[in-house]
């Protein structure tokens with residue numbers, strides 16, 4: 001064994017020499033002499049002595065050197081030699097950190113005994129430190145193992161949706177960490193009121209499959225009822241079930257949303273070791289993971305069921321559904337939509353919509369800005385079918401299109417229009433005859449007051465019917481596309497003209513007519529006659545339906561190369577449930593009873609707007625007024641102006 005090293009610092013160098021040569025070295029110690037406090041400190045740092053012997057005279061009165069050496073080498077014994085010992089000084093030295101005090105006469109034996117005793121104490125202290133460190137290391141290791149197991153369970157809970165494998169990991173970890181003989185995860189079957197084994201470790205498969213335990217009459221059931229954990233270790237084995245005894249057990253509740261759904265159970269069947277409180281804390285943490293895993297699996301199952309339901313609905317529904325994200329990648333296209341646009345459903349998802357669908361009218365919808373939605377469009381397929389497409393922008397999803405096949409409705413509508421047109425035609429001649437004869441009546445003889453009044457009434461009624469028939473025929477013509485020619489003109493002039501024509505009517509109702517026209521508007525390419533009809537109808541309606549003293553506002557501006565015309569009023573508005581129908585022929589909302597009308601005005605307006613490839617819609621809060629918005633594009637005239645589009649010829653020739 002290497003010689004123990006002793007550091008000496010004496011004021012009396014002769015004495016230091018004697019102690020070194022005559023006392024310590026012969027006893028096998030290696031002595032290091034120092035001559036001053038500084039050299040002692042430096043040397044101590046360098047050689048790390050096993051013991052330090054110091055003469056008090058060098059360090060009095062407050063023993064700063066002892067303090068410094070002890071601070072740097074707290075485990076090294078420090079012996080103090082003093083010639084004049086007082087109780088006070090001894091106490092001060094001991095407080096400063098001295099381990100022993102030597103006084104004259106300096107007998108060899110006394111010095112050696114003191115050094116030896118100090119070294120023995122130091123060794124004992126070192127042994128104790130080593131043991132303690134080992135014990136702490138072991139406990140740290142155990143802690144690390146526990147943390148490792150917990151993180152393993154945590155990882156498996158978050159990384160997997162396979163509930164069987166997660167719960168097996170949970171039970172295995174609980175058994176492993178507690179060193180138990182066996183463990184199982186019992187879940188409550190609410191219908192039968194029994195606990196069954198969902199996962200197990202060291203429990204025979206057969207038992208695990210057939211195990212059933214009533215909640216009412218079992219220890220595990222008690223945990224379910226109380227929601228509190230249970231530890232048992234007694235002198236005699238505890239019965240779990242018939243012929244199933246354990247020496248000690250730990251039951252930890254599995255809680256989900258403040259409800260106990262099961263028990264994590266750990267048993268020692270052979271071992272007599274009890275389970276500790278700290279093990280209980282650990283297993284509780286593991287049980288929490290199990291509860292989370294079960295809850296996750298339940299939520300996943302629910303979501304999966306909902307997803308399947310939704311999928312089934314989308315697959316079976318007769319309407320077409322297309323969903324694209326905001327980058328125009330296809331998210332969903334149900335079989336109806338796939339069939340309509342010849343898309344193979346299996347390869348569709350994730351691809352750009354314009355690579356799958358080539359119908360220009362449909363593709364145009366995807367290019368529109370979000371402010372255009374929700375919108376409705378009719379799209380005619382190659383096979384002649386007509387689909388009514390409704391597009392809605394859902395910010396967190398994308399664009400959702402639903403499409404209904406309205407071919408039949410369109411056909412019936414066409415037949416109805418044809419019929420109405422024919423009847424209107426046929427009615428016109430007899431009405432003209434009636435009017436003619438009514439006008440002649442006055443000429444054939446004198447009429448009394450009553451007769452004149454009756455004639456006036458007949459004239460008014462015939463005029464009303466004629467107006468209606470003219471509107472119907474007009475509508476027929478517009479719908480057939482058999483329309484007046486389009487030309488370039490200033491839309492704002494037409495707006496001003498219409499306002500002037502209707503000003504008198506508005507003034508008669510004491511209404512304010514507000515006109516807002518943006519400066520420098522470009523000319524529009526449209527049919528002036530038809531656009532004036534639109535303006536007349538919309539502004540006329542606003543004046544007609546708004547109460548005396550109200551206001552009507554007309555706003556015209558451009559946005560994104562489109563004309564936006566808005567006619568607003570603060571009249572009665574339109575009931576929400578009736579808003580979708582007001583553009584239908586003959587539809588008069590329930591708010592319109594006091595005003596006269598045919599219910600054809602807005603149908604004509606809509607047809608005209610659509611004939612100009614524009615859009616019209618209404619926004620209205622009942623009781624607060626209505627705003628009709630018309631959007632017309634700033635189209636340029638075709639290079640060679642056509643008096644009629646080929647499609648219009650086709651429709652016209654059907655008449």
Ligand code: ADP
Pocket residue numbers: 537541542543545546569571572573574582583587588589590591592596597598599600601602603626
């Ligand atoms: P009408 O000949 O009845 O005015 P329209 O086709 O022009 O027929 O309008 C259809 C219905 O829409 C009206 O009967 C009325 O109920 C409603 N309507 C139209 N414009 C307005 C408006 N500015 N304010 C309130 N309701 C309106």
